[in-house]
Structures are given as C-alpha cells and as structure tokens.
Amino acid sequence: MMKRVLIGLGIFIAACSPDEVVVVDGDLTNIPYQPVDYVIPQPAGFPSMAQPSDNIATEAGVELGHFLFFDPILSRDSTQSCSSCHLPELGFTDGKKVSTGITGAQGFRSSMSLVNIGYVNSGLFWDGRSPHLEAQAFLPIEDPTEMDNTWAAVEESLRNHPTYPEMFRKAFGINDKSEITSDLATKALAQYERSLVSANSKYDEVLASGDFGVFSDEELDGYFMFFDIEGSGLPDAQCFHCHSGAYMSVNDFFNNGLEALGDLTNVTDIGLGDVTGVFTDRGKFRATTLRNIELTGPYMHDGRIETLEEVVDFYNDSIHPALNLDVNLFEGVDLNASQRASLVAFMKTLTDTSYLANPHFLSPFN
Amino acid sequence: MNKIAVISMLSLIVGFTACSPDESVQTGEAQLNFKLEYGGNPLVVDAAYDYQSNSVRFSEFNFIYSNLKLLRADGSSVDLEEVGYLDFGDTNTEEAAVNGLNKSYVDLPIGSYTGISFTYGLDDSYLDKTPADFSTDNVLSNAGLYWVAWGNYIICKLEARFESNGDGLYDDASFQYHLGGDTAFRTVTIDREFDLITDGITSIDLVLDLRKILLIDNELIDPFEFNNTHTSDMEWLISDLLDNVQTEFVAE
Numbered sequence: 001m002m003k004r005v006l007i008g009l010g011i012f013i014a015a016c017s018p019d020e021v022v023v024v025d026g027d028l029t030n031i032p033y034q035p036v037d038y039v040i041p042q043p044a045g046f047p048s049m050a051q052p053s054d055n056i057a058t059e060a061g062v063e064l065g066h067f068l069f070f071d072p073i074l075s076r077d078s079t080q081s082c083s084s085c086h087l088p089e090l091g092f093t094d095g096k097k098v099s100t101g102i103t104g105a106q107g108f109r110s111s112m113s114l115v116n117i118g119y120v121n122s123g124l125f126w127d128g129r130s131p132h133l134e135a136q137a138f139l140p141i142e143d144p145t146e147m148d149n150t151w152a153a154v155e156e157s158l159r160n161h162p163t164y165p166e167m168f169r170k171a172f173g174i175n176d177k178s179e180i181t182s183d184l185a186t187k188a189l190a191q192y193e194r195s196l197v198s199a200n201s202k203y204d205e206v207l208a209s210g211d212f213g214v215f216s217d218e219e220l221d222g223y224f225m226f227f228d229i230e231g232s233g234l235p236d237a238q239c240f241h242c243h244s245g246a247y248m249s250v251n252d253f254f255n256n257g258l259e260a261l262g263d264l265t266n267v268t269d270i271g272l273g274d275v276t277g278v279f280t281d282r283g284k285f286r287a288t289t290l291r292n293i294e295l296t297g298p299y300m301h302d303g304r305i306e307t308l309e310e311v312v313d314f315y316n317d318s319i320h321p322a323l324n325l326d327v328n329l330f331e332g333v334d335l336n337a338s339q340r341a342s343l344v345a346f347m348k349t350l351t352d353t354s355y356l357a358n359p360h361f362l363s364p365f366n
Numbered sequence: 367m368n369k370i371a372v373i374s375m376l377s378l379i380v381g382f383t384a385c386s387p388d389e390s391v392q393t394g395e396a397q398l399n400f401k402l403e404y405g406g407n408p409l410v411v412d413a414a415y416d417y418q419s420n421s422v423r424f425s426e427f428n429f430i431y432s433n434l435k436l437l438r439a440d441g442s443s444v445d446l447e448e449v450g451y452l453d454f455g456d457t458n459t460e461e462a463a464v465n466g467l468n469k470s471y472v473d474l475p476i477g478s479y480t481g482i483s484f485t486y487g488l489d490d491s492y493l494d495k496t497p498a499d500f501s502t503d504n505v506l507s508n509a510g511l512y513w514v515a516w517g518n519y520i521i522c523k524l525e526a527r528f529e530s531n532g533d534g535l536y537d538d539a540s541f542q543y544h545l546g547g548d549t550a551f552r553t554v555t556i557d558r559e560f561d562l563i564t565d566g567i568t569s570i571d572l573v574l575d576l577r578k579i580l581l582i583d584n585e586l587i588d589p590f591e592f593n594n595t596h597t598s599d600m601e602w603l604i605s606d607l608l609d610n611v612q613t614e615f616v617a618e
Contacts, residue, residue, distance in 0.1 A: 045498050047507035121502045227514045230597055241542075245497055245509020252510055263534055278458055280412040280425075324412075327425060327525045327540040331593065 026159070026177035031166055033173040038062045038191070040118065043199035045207035045246035049118045055134060057191040060170035065192025067167065068185060070363040073157050074140075075102050075147035082140065082189070085111045088361050089353075091292030092196070097303030099146070107145040108269065110303035113289060113296050115355065118194035119247040126285045126301040127271045128253055133190035138182060151182040158185065196361065199246070201291070201352035207246060215349065222346025225339060235335055237315070237343055241328040242287035248350060249289040253281070254326040257319035258300060264323050269302065280324045294351045308347055312340045394476045394562035396436065396570065400452050401466035402427060403575040408463035411455060417528065418586055423536050424576065426525035428453040430511065432492070434484040436474065436562075437555070444479075446471045449488070451505040466571065476562045482572065486611050487521035487551030495519075515596075518546040524576070524607070528589050539589040544596065545604045552608045558617035571618040579610045 038057035040049050051057060068074065072081045085099045086092040092114035099107045109126050117124075123131060130136040140146040141154055158164045158180050165177045172184050199207075205214045212220060224232035226239045244250055253272040261267055264282045273282030285301045299305040305314060315333045319325070335343065355361040402409035404424070405416075414421045434447040450469070457463045488495075492506075496517075500507040506519070513520050528539040562568050580587050587603070595604050 047497050047499075047504075048501045050501045050503035119502060121507075228596060229515045236596070240514060242510075244514060245512065247509065250508070250510030278456075280458065321535055321537045323535055324425070325537065327527055327542050330527070330537065330540040 026165075027175065028165055028169040028177065029175050031169045033169060035060060035171075035173070038195060040195060041197045043197065043204065043208075043246070045204065046116075046119060046197075046199065047246075049194060049197075050121070051118075051194060052132065052134065055187045055190060057194055058171060060167065061172070061188050061191040062195045064164075064167045064171045065188035065190070065195075066360065067164075067364055068189055069192055070365055073161070074149065074154055076149040076153070077102055080147055083363060085140075085146070086114050088356060089295075091115055091295040093296040095297070097298050101143065101145040102148050103144070105145045107143075109301050110298065113292055114193060115196055115198050115292055115352070116247055116289065117196060120249075120251055122251045123253075123275070123286070126288075127275050128286060129275045133193050134186050137186035137189040137193075141182075154185065155180055155182060196355075198352055198355035198358075198361070200354035202349035203248075204246075204352065206349075216345070218342045218345045219349050220346075221339065221342035222344070223349075225335065225343055226346055234339065235333070237333050237335060238328050238331075239315075239343075242326070243290045247289050248291050249287055251286070253284040253286050255284050255322055255324045256287070256315075257322065257325050257329055258304070258314070259283070259322075260320040261322035261324070271301065282324070283322065284324065290347055291350050292352060294348045295353075308344045309340070312343050316340060392476050392564050393473045394564055395470065395472045395567045396446075396474055396562060397567050398446075398469045398471070398482070399466040399569065399571045400469070401571055401573045402454055402457065402463065403573055403577075405577045406575065408460060409454075409457070409576055410460055410463045411458040413458075414529075417526075418588070419530070420539070420589075421529040421536070422526050423529075424524070424526045426455055426523050427576065428455060429486060429522040430488055430505070430519060432485045432488050432551075435482070436479050437481040437483055439478055439480050443483070444474055446474075449504075449506065451511075470567075474562050476564055479558075479560050479562065481555060481557045481559075482570070482617065483553065483555040485551050486554050486608065487545070488519055489551055490548075492519065493548060513544070513546045516546055518548065518550065520544045520546040521550050522607075522611075524579075526589070540593065541587070541589045542594045542596075543603070543607060544594070545607060547601060547604060550604060550608060552612040554612055554615050556615050556617045573616045573618055574611065574614060575616075578614045579607060581610070582606050 035058040038059050038061065040057060042048055069082045072078045074081060080102045085094045087094055093111040096111065098109055099111045101107065112126070117133065123129065124133065124136045130139065141149050141151055159177045165180065168174050168180050168184060171188055174180065202214060206212060215223060221234055225234050225237040228236040228238065228240060242250055242252070242254055242256070255261065261283045264279060267273070267282045270282050272284040273279065293308065297306060297308070299311050305311050316335050319329050319332055409424060412423050412425060414423055428451065430449065430451050432449045434450060435443040435445050437443050452467050454467065495506065497507045497509055497512050505511070511520050522545040524543040526541055527536040529536045530538040556572065558570060560568050560570060592600070592603060594600070
C-alpha cells in the first residue's frame with residue numbers, strides 16, 4: 001500500500017517537472033527489515049551496559065555503524081574517517097599530542113580511547129560537553145579542526161551511495177533513501193561504539209578468577225599502591241579515587257594538579273568549567289579510563305606527558321596547588337623509584353590487544 | 367452533530383463517571399527536599415565558612431540511602447524508594463542550596479502520616495554486592511562509590527579544604543571522610559505529622575546541618591589531625607559521624 005502511494009507520488013512529481021532529473025527510485029521497501037538485537041558482551045567485573053531505549057543495538061545497526069566509523073565518506077574531502085584519529089592498534093587513539101583534522105588544522109585536545117566506551121554513563125569528552133554517544137557522534141563531522149564537513153553533505157553522499165541505503169533500511173526500517181538522516185547515522189555510530197567491548201587483559205584475568213597470583217610481584221605491589229590496600233606495607237598512591245572499577249575510571253571530573261592554577265582566574269583550557277559555567281569547575285577534566293593506557297600516549301587532555309613513567313613522576317613530585325585541586329591529592333604521593341616502577345608495571349596489566357584479532361574492531365574495507 | 371450522536375456521547379460520559387468511583391484509590395503526592403546547612407545557614411558548596419579559627423570550603427557531600435518510606439499512625443508504612451543517591455556537589459549557589467535536592471513521589475495513599483524513615487547507607491542485604499551486580503543506569507554501578515580495598519560501598523563522601531595561612535588557596539589542610547564498612551548504615555527516623563491530600567503536593571524539608579555532624583564531644587573535628595577515614599584505625603570516626611547523622615536530620 002505504502003509502496004503504491006510512493007510510486008504514485010513519484011509519477012506525479014515526474015509529470016510536473018519534465019525537464020528536471022527527478023529521483024524517484026528512493027524506495028527501499030522491497031528490502032526486508034527484520035531487526036535482530038545485538039548481544040553486547042558482559043565481561044566479568046563490569047556492570048551490565050544500559051542502552052538508550054530509543055537506540056537499542058541491532059545486528060544491522062552495529063554493522064552499519066562499523067562501516068560508517070571506518071569510512072572517510074564522512075569528511076569533506078573523503079580523506080578522514082573516525083578511525084583516522086581513533087586507531088584500533090592504539091587503543092582507538094591516534095598517538096599524537098593533539099589531533100589534526102583534514103585541513104591540517106590542529107585541535108587543542110588529545111584523542112580519547114574508545115574500547116569499552118559504552119560504560120561511560122556521564123559526560124563524554126575531556127570536558128564532559130557531550131551527554132551520550134549519539135550526541136557526541138554529531139560533532140566531529142562539522143568540526144573545522146576535524147572532518148570539516150556539513151551533515152547536509154554527508155546525508156546527500158549516503159543517500160546516493162550504492163550500499164548505504166540498503167544498510168540503513170536493514171538497520172532502521174526506513175522506507176526511502178530520503179529518510180537517511182544525521183540522526184540515524186549517529187545512532188548507528190553509537191551502536192557500534194557500544195559494541196566495542198573487550199576485557200582480556202591480565203587485570204581482567206584477576207577480576208574474573210580472583211587469583212592475584214596472576215600478577216608478578218612487581219605488578220601486585222603496583223596494585224596494592226594503586227588501590228591503597230591496607231597492610232601491604234607499601235605507601236598509598238591514591239589513584240583509585242579517580243581511576244577505579246572494571247572500566248578503571250570513576251567517570252567524573254577533577255583537577256589533578258597538572259598546572260598551578262592558583263585562584264582559578266587565569267586558566268588556559270577551562271575544561272569542565274566551560275561546560276557548566278561553575279567557577280570552581282575551571283581546569284577540571286575527566287579522569288579517563290586507564291585501560292590500554294600503555295597504548296594511548298601521549299597523556300592528559302593536551303598530550304603534555306609522553307610516557308607512563310613521567311605520569312607517575314608527575315603525581316609523585318609535581319602536583320600543583322590550586323583552589324580546586326582535588327583533596328584526594330592534597331597529601332601528595334611519595335613513592336621511591338622501585339615503587340614508581342611497580343605502579344607503571346600494574347598499569348601495563350591493563351593492556352588488552354586481543355581485540356586486534358577480531359575483525360569487528362578493524363576496518364571492514366580491508 | 368446530530369441528536370443521536372450527542373445522546374450517545376453523553377451516555378458514554380455518564381457511563382465513564384458511573385464506573386470510576388469504585389475503582390479509583392485516592393492518591394496524593396509527596397515532595398521531599400533534602401537540604402544542607404552549616405551552622406544554621408544554607409550550605410553552598412565551595413563557599414567559605416568559619417571552622418574553628420580557620421576557614422573551610424566543602425567540596426563534596428553525597429550519600430546513598432535505602433528503604434525510604436513514609437510512616438503512618440497505625441504503624442504501617444508506604445515504601446517510596448529502595449535505593450537512592452543524593453549528590454550535593456552541584457549545590458554551589460545560594461539558590462541551589464536553599465532549594466535543596468527535591469524528590470517527588472506520586473500515587474501515594476492519602477491520609478495522615480507521622481514521619482519519614484530511611485537507611486542512611488545500604489542495609490546489610492547489600493554487603494556482598496559490587497558495581498558488577500548492577501546496570502550502568504543504576505547508581506550502584508558507579509565505581510567511584512565502591513571501595514575496592516574494603517569490598518564495600520562508600521555510602522557517604524564528605525570532603526573539605528581549609529585555609530589557615532591567608533593565601534586564599536585553601537590548601538593548608540583537607541579532609542576526605544569516606545564512610546563505608548560492614549556496619550556503615552544507620553536507620554534514620556524523623557518524626558513529622560503531615561497529611562497527603564488528593565489535589566496538592568505535600569512538601570517536606572529534611573535538613574542536615576553539617577556543622578553538627580562534625581562535632582565530636584562538642585568539638586569540631588580537627589582536619590590537621592584527622593585527614594581521612596581510609597584505614598581501619600579510623601573506623602571510630604566513621605561510626606561517630608554516622609551516629610551524628612542518625613540523630614541530626616530535622617523535618618521542617
């Protein structure tokens with residue numbers, strides 16, 4: 001019935017404007033729409049992942065998102081995809097201090113890791129400006145320091161593409177190519193990102209088995225200090241206050257003392273304060289996940305620290321005072337050289353590259 | 367519209383009204399406004415208050431509660447919420463502090479009530495639970511509220527920074543009182559007579575004065591002496607703070 005109406009409409013339009021080239025073949029209803037829920041893996045130690053009720057992942061939705069994520073079609077000159085700055089082999093970061101967009105323009109923040117990103121249930125980005133993955137995926141496309149495109153142009157390319165219309169039909173049940181929108185494209189990207197679950201690090205082995213013997217002595221010492229485990233005879237490193245749980249982040253925003261921000265009147269990158277407008281949020285950033293941290297340097301929101309050893313030296317020696325320095329870091333951290341090495345060794349147990357053997361995490365175009 | 371249609375519509379309306387009185391249970395709405403004060407004034411997060419001879423800014427106050435219910439005169443109760451979480455971290459303006467954190471509960475039986483009760487913290491049925499037992503849309507999945515070293519939830523975080531040397535940075539002392547452990551819960555019962563009515567919201571302020579919570583033996587806790595509650599030799603402080611919370615909630 002719908003099909004006949006559409007065809008009728010098409011003829012009508014065609015009849016009215018004989019000189020123009022009229023696309024009347026946008027109909028997709030002959031392609032079956034049979035959505036099947038995508039089962040998001042549930043690793044030991046993780047909470048179960050809640051999904052938004054208006055965007056529950058389906059097999060076809062995740063697959064569409066997988067293609068979109070790796071497709072440069074999203075950028076103005078078709079040179080950059082999401083994966084250009086979120087490379088699977090670097091924990092889905094780009095190895096740069098700050099990212100570079102298609103024009104060569106540099107952004108002012110460092111790319112962020114996306115493995116297990118579906119477990120973030122608060123503001124995304126270093127400054128929390130995006131409430132969820134669907135909203136986040138809107139932004140890189142039109143960012144002049146990233147893909148520098150317009151959504152209107154992206155919608156046009158996707159509608160005229162040989163395979164995407166069929167994939168959108170299978171994912172979202174649209175009846176016509178013209179129904180391909182930024183809203184659906186970002187939903188598919190978000191579905192794919194939620195499916196990027198991987199938890200096969202040494203730390204995961206311990207979480208799953210409860211057997212701390214999996215750690216070397218050095219790693220275990222690092223674990224004790226990281227989590228302030230009493231009775232180990234080792235000093236507290238206080239890390240767990242902000243990086244904890246299976247995802248190794250408490251998903252909250254802090255000033256961890258990177259700079260001497262004093263009374264907060266002179267702050268270069270305002271971070272969370274720019275988003276909330278709250279004075280004492282100036283200079284606060286998200287305590288990011290430490291999963292795969294070995295692969296995701298340089299570190300911090302602006303990539304100012306090169307190595308994990310230097311990160312630990314920073315927490316040990318150079319936490320700067322400020323009106324909003326987090327109180328959990330007030331007493332400072334006081335580790336000797338071998339204890340600092342143990343802390344680094346523990347962080348390296350968070351490395352999980354097993355997903356690189358899984359095509360689901362790699363470009364579908366190769 | 368013709369006459370028959372009007373008549374049949376009318377009978378429909380009459381029919382509906384005739385049905386409704388037996389079926390409907392009359393219900394009302396309660397709004398609980400949780401408010402923080404310090405020495406009798408609204409507590410604005412990150413604003414300065416006197417503390418002994420120093421100045422204090424509170425940067426964090428949050429807590430988990432469970433078994434929230436309204437108490438009735440006949441000894442029965444009406445359940446409102448199994449587990450909830452209040453984070454005062456954003457009450458950083460005078461207006462936000464005066465408004466407090468508001469929770470609304472609808473479809474409650476109307477009538478007379480005598481009080482409100484809840485568990486400050488999680489009762490012992492949650493002792494073996496971890497964030498992995500919950501979904502990411504449940505506050506108990508929050509890793510920041512779980513104390514790995516103790517294997518318990520941190521049911522309350524109270525953090526403050528102090529100024530004593532006059533440089534205005536409030537970094538001369540601090541405390542992080544994170545309350546957790548196997549016995550870190552208290553039943554709070556607040557006496558307050560009120561009625562729930564069919565049309566109208568009954569609004570009740572539940573006020574906690576942090577200055578009273580921090581008084582141990584009539585002295586404000588010294589942050590220079592007691593910075594945190596992270597070691598087992600500080601369990602007494604967790605317990606004393608919770609005992610204070612148990613008696614200091616006031617309904618207004």
